[in-house]
Amino acid sequence: MNESTVTEEKILQAARLEFEKKGYNGTRMQVIADVAGISKASLHYHFRSKDNLFQRIFNDALNDYIPLVNTWKDDSLSWEEKVNRFTADLLEFVQKGTMLFIIREINRNPDLLSERIKKAKSNNSLVTYFEELNNTGQIRQTDPRLLYIFLQSICCFPAINNQMFRKVLRLTDRQYNELMEGYARAAASFIIHAIKK
């Protein structure tokens, strides 16, 4: 790894931190430069513009997220076990803060998603999987698209709304973290009870 690559790696790390924390509009190139330990001019030398740097960070985030949704066909686990695994995986990802970042930026500029999704292969492996379960009568009849939305909602929303939950439930940080430790299992159990016959 040469000098240049090292610097760019430091920049990307700093940029990711800042963009995820403050969003595109709230992020300052000067702050990214400070965190990376270089000057603003050097920063612009490596990544021509703020837009350019942002695109890089955003695409990296999407690439971390999208594969998560495609883990439904490829093994012989029972559907209950698959729900358990899915909630665990998704919650782990979501707690890194990247999900909030993705959602915020998509709402700022919906076009961010368009190109990327078009390139992706069909992402509906959850939907087709639960369609199959519906057709073979293994679960209570439920629109698989709604099921997809319910699962995503239960897993993603706590990380996005945690400030509100913390305060409305009047929990200290410590209490909230304790509550969230059991969240993946509780969520999976909730979902399984909702759709089993």
Add this chain to the structure above:
Amino acid sequence: MNESTVTEEKILQAARLEFEKKGYNGTRMQVIADVAGISKASLHYHFRSKDNLFQRIFNDALNDYIPLVNTWKDDSLSWEEKVNRFTADLLEFVQKGTMLFIIREINRNPDLLSERIKKAKSNNSLVTYFEELNNTGQIRQTDPRLLYIFLQSICCFPAINNQMFRKVLRLTDRQYNELMEGYARAAASFIIHAIKK
């Protein structure tokens, strides 16, 4: 209603539109002035600063939201009927776009919530209600705080993440709206099945 009040009303309406659409950082005072049909100087005359105007809009939004959470004790409906009413009410509110606004701004600045929530009366009427149902064995044993999070998540997240859902499920706007028409009932049914004995 005098001249001044009329102008301020126009400003508040325009400001609400802009802040909800673009967020604090993305909103321009010039645009608010244009939409309200006045000059930027007049805008500053009525509301000293952007911060000031924003605070007003944000507090109004919170005041619309907070009462929604407190509709659990005051009648003799069954718990299933209460879940139905709650999901319907919350979804209606959420689809106005105000919820996304609140969440985005809280994540930008968590302090926005602190003062407001401290003033509020105990908001845990859902939690105490479901605690009671737990204690009297009317539902499957479930931590009522998690239940609160599940309900909020299922109702709020689709409005916040709709761009993603639309594209990942490959639905046209028309198809997505059709899917969402039945969402409140489907969500309530999902929740009820998850916790009934």
Add this chain to the structure above:
DNA sequence: GTCTATATGGCGATAGAC
């Protein structure tokens, strides 16, 4: 109270020396 014109400051981006 409303306007036009302007002050003030911040930020993205670049010039040019080393």
Add this chain to the structure above:
DNA sequence: GTCTATCGCCATATAGAC
């Protein structure tokens, strides 16, 4: 490749006439 200095723009906010 990195730096300091600076340009050019845009956004909030204010001055001052009407």
